[in-house]
Amino acid sequence: MAILLGSIADDYTGASDLANTLTKNGLRTIQTVGIPDAALALPDVDAVVVALKIRSVPAADAVSAAAQAHQWLHGHGAKHVLYKICSTFDSTDAGNIGPVTEALTDLTGGGTVLVTPAFPETGRTVYFGHLFVNGQPLNESPLKDHPLNPMHDANLVRVMARQSQGTVGLVDLTTVAAGPAAVKARLDSLRVQGCTTAIVDAVTERDLGTLGAVAVEMEISTGASGLGLGLARALVESGQVPLHAGTTDGAMRPVGGLAAIVAGSCSRATLEQLEIAERSMPVLRLDSEKLIAASDEIAAALSWAGEHISSGPVAIAASASPETVSMLQSRYGREASGHAIEAATSTIAAELVARGVRRLVVAGGETSGAVVDRLAIPAFLIGPEIAPGVPILRTVGSAQGDMLMALKSGNFGGKDFFATALTMMR
Numbered sequence: 001m002a003i004l005l006g007s008i009a010d011d012y013t014g015a016s017d018l019a020n021t022l023t024k025n026g027l028r029t030i031q032t033v034g035i036p037d038a039a040l041a042l043p044d045v046d047a048v049v050v051a052l053k054i055r056s057v058p059a060a061d062a063v064s065a066a067a068q069a070h071q072w073l074h075g076h077g078a079k080h081v082l083y084k085i086c087s088t089f090d091s092t093d094a095g096n097i098g099p100v101t102e103a104l105t106d107l108t109g110g111g112t113v114l115v116t117p118a119f120p121e122t123g124r125t126v127y128f129g130h131l132f133v134n135g136q137p138l139n140e141s142p143l144k145d146h147p148l149n150p151m152h153d154a155n156l157v158r159v160m161a162r163q164s165q166g167t168v169g170l171v172d173l174t175t176v177a178a179g180p181a182a183v184k185a186r187l188d189s190l191r192v193q194g195c196t197t198a199i200v201d202a203v204t205e206r207d208l209g210t211l212g213a214v215a216v217e218m219e220i221s222t223g224a225s226g227l228g229l230g231l232a233r234a235l236v237e238s239g240q241v242p243l244h245a246g247t248t249d250g251a252m253r254p255v256g257g258l259a260a261i262v263a264g265s266c267s268r269a270t271l272e273q274l275e276i277a278e279r280s281m282p283v284l285r286l287d288s289e290k291l292i293a294a295s296d297e298i299a300a301a302l303s304w305a306g307e308h309i310s311s312g313p314v315a316i317a318a319s320a321s322p323e324t325v326s327m328l329q330s331r332y333g334r335e336a337s338g339h340a341i342e343a344a345t346s347t348i349a350a351e352l353v354a355r356g357v358r359r360l361v362v363a364g365g366e367t368s369g370a371v372v373d374r375l376a377i378p379a380f381l382i383g384p385e386i387a388p389g390v391p392i393l394r395t396v397g398s399a400q401g402d403m404l405m406a407l408k409s410g411n412f413g414g415k416d417f418f419a420t421a422l423t424m425m426r
């Protein structure tokens with residue numbers, strides 16, 4: 001299997017978001033969970049998105065995992081590798097966007113790497129280096145309350161500089177609007193000035209087309225799904241890949257079985273979606289304190305699910321308001337409480353699958369990572385889009401047999417996302 005475009009995604013929901021964008025823009029794409037085992041039969045594809053769970057791990061671990069994934073992608077023919085980060089630039093001053101981008105630059109011979117989290121379809125735009133989320137500066141958006149990496153600075157040149165060894169430049173919108181040659185010239189001049197990376201503005205898909213045309217001629221780039229759109233279009237427009245329409249063959253064959261939602265995301269969007277879901281299905285709100293204290297909250301949740309699930313889908317959520325989350329974190333610590341709840345939600349998901357669930361929606365990036373790892377799913381085919389950034393996924397090579405899943409990034413999806421997803425998954 002020779003591929004043209006590779007991506008290393010820093011979390012699993014982000015990987016499926018990118019795989020969805022690449023598919024929609026004409027590339028046959030598969031999402032693997034980690035570096036695929038040599039024995040795993042993968043279909044013929046143009047792009048492989050290797051999903052890692054490295055957004056919130058120590059920078060040295062993220063660098064090492066990303067370097068191995070890069071080696072695999074490069075070895076399988078990828079001419080360009082996109083490091084897929086979150087469209088809200090989720091990271092801390094310790095990393096991992098800066099360290100991983102710089103490590104990949106070292107592996108590929110230097111230059112100034114183009115970095116942009118812009119994804120206008122979901123309201124993420126970058127203007128003079130500042131990230132806006134649905135028109136609000138990042139630090140005033142709901143991301144200021146993120147449970148693991150609250151974002152307090154919208155100026156990405158500063159954010160990136162705090163987590164980088166090298167100097168960070170800016171390619172502003174005026175330059176992007178002037179087209180690929182102007183962007184290239186600006187990146188060249190930043191390279192001469194010694195910048196290892198540059199935050200690049202984009203507010204429209206046209207801007208992303210320009211950036212894709214520039215990035216595709218380089219070996220690596222860092223960005224969100226919007227940059228994926230630009231890269232896919234550049235590959236198709238330059239004739240390097242024929243345009244493929246639709247989803248992967250066989251991705252949507254019905255699987256039947258029971259259906260469930262497991263939510264660990266505490267984003268404002270997920271909290272609203274759960275409220276709406278309560279009108280159409282049974283929703284169990286877990287007691288997060290009890291989950292952490294390792295009492296019988298998991299067994300109680302499974303027994304509750306057992307009572308309802310044969311009549312239709314159920315939802316089980318650890319999700320809580322920012323106030324509840326910060327109370328729990330001040331008592332148990334940010335990482336410890338996050339990990340304990342991820343362990344609990346993934347156990348619940350695995351037990352639901354053991355009891356016959358074959359259509360599973362998971363809300364939250366870290367939560368999805370924990371669930372997919374727990375189920376040991378090796379890869380996903382990409383089905384139709386449920387909402388921007390969230391496709392239906394079909395498991396490949398999983399011990400449970402074929403399942404349909406949706407991994408919803410915390411902030412993605414409309415108010416009725418959960419019901420819509422389950423209606424589409426048969």
Ligand SMILES: Nc1ncnc2c1ncn2[C@@H]1O[C@H](COP(=O)(O)OP(=O)(O)OP(=O)(O)O)[C@@H](O)[C@H]1O
Pocket residue numbers: 013146147148264265266267270288318319320324325328329337338339340341342363364365366367368408409410411
């Ligand atoms: N009640 C709670 N109190 C404290 N932490 C919680 C609670 N419920 C969930 N969590 C933790 O909050 C974190 C939520 O992160 P996750 O990545 O799953 O969602 P998200 O940040 O909304 O999604 P994304 O990363 O896709 O934007 C997880 O570590 C989860 O275990």
Ligand SMILES: O=C(O)[C@@H](O)C(=O)CO
Pocket residue numbers: 011013014015017018085086087088224225365389409410
């Ligand atoms: O880019 C995004 O916002 C998402 O794909 C994501 O990475 C959230 O985890």
